């Protein structure tokens with residue numbers, strides 16, 4: 001990987017995504033009504049995400065998901081709460097917890113490899129991968145949006161308070177400093 | 178860095194984990210009925226074997242789940258991991 005390819009990774013912030021933390025038992029009675037609201041079943045394979053009509057569904061744990069929807073999707077949380085109400089589960093709006101950085105370009109996986117131990121080769125991390133890990137000592141949720149070798153796209157979700165640090169770190173690596 | 182296999186996420190660097198001490202220590206059935214000595218045993222005293230030892234670990238930088246592992250305290254090798262609630266698997270002695 002040349003320095004040139006690292007420098008040409010496009011880094012853009014996607015701020016203010018609507019983010020909902022969803023906790024429920026996937027084998028329990030709340031699973032079907034929630035799937036009806038989302039338009040798809042929650043992914044149960046560890047370290048994966050799936051696109052649904054209403055939101056991107058990120059596996060965070062065996063009973064925990066993060067839902068990503070466009071900014072100001074105000075109706076999703078109430079509909080989920082309504083669906084869950086007779087059952088056991090919680091929906092929490094955590095939109096301001098994290099911001100998103102999207103990295104696009106053939107050098108994107110190598111750029112992250114400077115501070116992250118996850119193997120981002122499409123063989124290990126194909127499209128649909130969603131891992132929580134450490135990147136440059138910072139906790140991140142890393143999504144493989146597209147594993148196409150010519151133009152892979154990765155999304156980093158990072159705590160808002162760590163975002164300026166992580167953005168500077170990404171810039172440093174990209175510029176080779 | 179040593180890789181620890183999370184029973185949910187797979188192998189990850191040791192730095193992503195938190196250590197939780199000896200596993201399978203049941204909370205006393207009748208805490209009120211314990212003498213000070215028995216209570217101290219429960220709270221403070223742990224086994225300290227040389228060799229395989231069942232321990233609790235937490236994947237704190239990942240899925241944030243507690244799980245159990247059998248680790249050889251002499252070699253620091255993780256012999257097996259299993260999800261909490263599952264029985265301790267038989268571990269072949271190395």
Ligand SMILES: [Zn+2]
Pocket residue numbers: 183184185186187236239240241242
């Ligand atoms: Zn894990």
